[in-house]
Amino acid sequence: MITSDPSPSSTLAELKALSKIIQDSIISIEASLSSANKEFPSPYTPITRESEAARMVPGVDKACTLIITAAYQLIQSVQSPMLSIMAIATQHALPAALGVASAANVAEALREAGPNGAHVNEIARASNIDPSKLARVLRLLATNHIFVEVAPDVFVNNRISSCMDTGKSVKAILESPETKHIATNCVAASVEHWQATHNSAATSAAHLSEFLLDPKTAMSQELNNTAFNIAFNTDIPVWEWLEKKENERRFDWDGLKQGAVIVDVGGGVGAQSLALAQNCPHLRFVVQDREQVTKDAAGFWNDKLPDALPSGRVELQAHDFFTPQPVKNASVFLLRSIIHDWPDKYCLQILRHLRAAATPDTRLVIVDSLVSYACEDSDLKHIPGIERPVPPKPLLPNMGYAALTSYQLDIQMLSVLNGKERTIAQMKELMDQTGWKLVQVHQALAFSTSKVIGAPA
Numbered sequence: 308m309i310t311s312d313p314s315p316s317s318t319l320a321e322l323k324a325l326s327k328i329i330q331d332s333i334i335s336i337e338a339s340l341s342s343a344n345k346e347f348p349s350p351y352t353p354i355t356r357e358s359e360a361a362r363m364v365p366g367v368d369k370a371c372t373l374i375i376t377a378a379y380q381l382i383q384s385v386q387s388p389m390l391s392i393m394a395i396a397t398q399h400a401l402p403a404a405l406g407v408a409s410a411a412n413v414a415e416a417l418r419e420a421g422p423n424g425a426h427v428n429e430i431a432r433a434s435n436i437d438p439s440k441l442a443r444v445l446r447l448l449a450t451n452h453i454f455v456e457v458a459p460d461v462f463v464n465n466r467i468s469s470c471m472d473t474g475k476s477v478k479a480i481l482e483s484p485e486t487k488h489i490a491t492n493c494v495a496a497s498v499e500h501w502q503a504t505h506n507s508a509a510t511s512a513a514h515l516s517e518f519l520l521d522p523k524t525a526m527s528q529e530l531n532n533t534a535f536n537i538a539f540n541t542d543i544p545v546w547e548w549l550e551k552k553e554n555e556r557r558f559d560w561d562g563l564k565q566g567a568v569i570v571d572v573g574g575g576v577g578a579q580s581l582a583l584a585q586n587c588p589h590l591r592f593v594v595q596d597r598e599q600v601t602k603d604a605a606g607f608w609n610d611k612l613p614d615a616l617p618s619g620r621v622e623l624q625a626h627d628f629f630t631p632q633p634v635k636n637a638s639v640f641l642l643r644s645i646i647h648d649w650p651d652k653y654c655l656q657i658l659r660h661l662r663a664a665a666t667p668d669t670r671l672v673i674v675d676s677l678v679s680y681a682c683e684d685s686d687l688k689h690i691p692g693i694e695r696p697v698p699p700k701p702l703l704p705n706m707g708y709a710a711l712t713s714y715q716l717d718i719q720m721l722s723v724l725n726g727k728e729r730t731i732a733q734m735k736e737l738m739d740q741t742g743w744k745l746v747q748v749h750q751a752l753a754f755s756t757s758k759v760i761g762a763p764a
């Protein structure tokens with residue numbers, strides 16, 4: 308076992324090492340972009356397909372990730388420790404502010420206002436929101452480099468805020484709010500989805516210490532005995548709770564899913580399968596989910612996507628993944644954002660049912676974010692894709708801040724579902740116990756969804 312040295316000899320030497328990583332990475336970006344004849348995008352102009360092309364130049368994304376990791380480590384090294392704790396303890400305000408900006412269609416209003424932006428009185432008018440309160444929300448975001456306050460109470464879009472622009476007019480959105488996210492880049496949909504889920508996730512997380520310390524709940528591995536259940540004073544699991552009519556808006560049924568014979572297990576409304584089906588005309592998809600979800604999906608497909616359906620190649624199937632898998636000729640069982648929802652004993656049941664229905668050629672594809680230890684870990688080897696480049700010292704071996712989202716999602720899973728984001732070793736353990744063999748891992752340098760591929764053992 309390798310251990311990381313948490314206290315290098317001199318603090319100033321560490322600060323210099325961190326800033327050198329940043330400087331070297333910028334020089335490397337400059338060299339890569341100049342040979343590709345591309346510009347690094349400005350933070351002040353709206354995002355476009357072209358503006359993001361620079362990131363695709365080989366080496367640029369990796370250098371950016373190193374800068375992010377080093378810059379945050381530098382901040383935490385020089386900031387007052389009390390301030391670091393206070394900044395983190397009050398961070399719940401940020402997703403709330405993002406949700407307000409999206410719901411009030413601020414990015415769209417600012418696009419319509421043009422390059423000089425708009426006064427908050429003007430932005431607020433369409434949504435009938437108190438401008439002085441909206442200004443405070445936007446100022447928090449601007450302080451986080453989302454929107455720019457160009458004059459007192461006057462805001463413009465920047466590269467980050469423009470991601471939330473659906474491209475529709477504010478008038479069109481107000482006339483038909485339920486179709487706001489149809490045929491868009493879905494970033495605003497994700498923001499509103501996260502904000503909606505955050506309501507239950509953040510409320511659940513507020514009860515996490517109570518849940519973890521109370522002897523009655525401390526060791527729970529049950530779906531209906533979680534911080535969420537304390538927070539919402541209910542004894543039903545979050546999935547059933549979301550299905551209740553009064554909670555409908557908290558779940559984004561417009562989220563994406565897949566299915567060739569690819570079986571999209573727990574595939575929701577099948578959006579990922581539909582997207583894949585359009586790009587892979589040789590594949591067939593079965594999107595499986597609970598009966599109520601497949602009914603909602605069928606309605607959604609008929610109402611909203613009549614032209615998008617690759618006819619005959621994508622089907623919906625009601626199926627509870629804790630019962631025997633009916634599809635016996637699957638090439639792929641796809642589990643996207645499923646395994647992280649469940650404690651181990653439930654994952655084992657899901658994977659055993661899939662193994663029992665697998666052919667020797669079936670592949671299990673688990674798409675989830677993977678977490679690493681915050682120290683070096685060399686326990687697993689010899690599996691394609693498992694080794695990750697070791698970042699230069701003194702960066703955290705897990706890429707620190709650049710990987711933060713995985714760890715935040717992990718606590719969300721714990722709070723709401725007793726679920727977890729897993730390490731590769733934990734994924735391998737689940738496979739080992741259910742007759743699957745981990746054969747390949749596709750993972751990013753820091754945060755992004757990873758793919759863990761299994762084959763029958």
Ligand SMILES: C[S@@+](CC[C@H](N)C(=O)[O-])C[C@H]1O[C@@H](n2cnc3c(N)ncnc32)[C@H](O)[C@@H]1O
Nearest residue numbers: 562563564573574575596597626627628643644
């Ligand atoms: C986080 S969502 C993931 C959906 C989809 N795979 C995606 O990537 O967008 C989890 C899905 O699991 C489904 N689910 C929960 N319990 C299930 C069960 N017992 N059988 C089948 N699906 C289930 C939920 O209805 C939900 O659609």
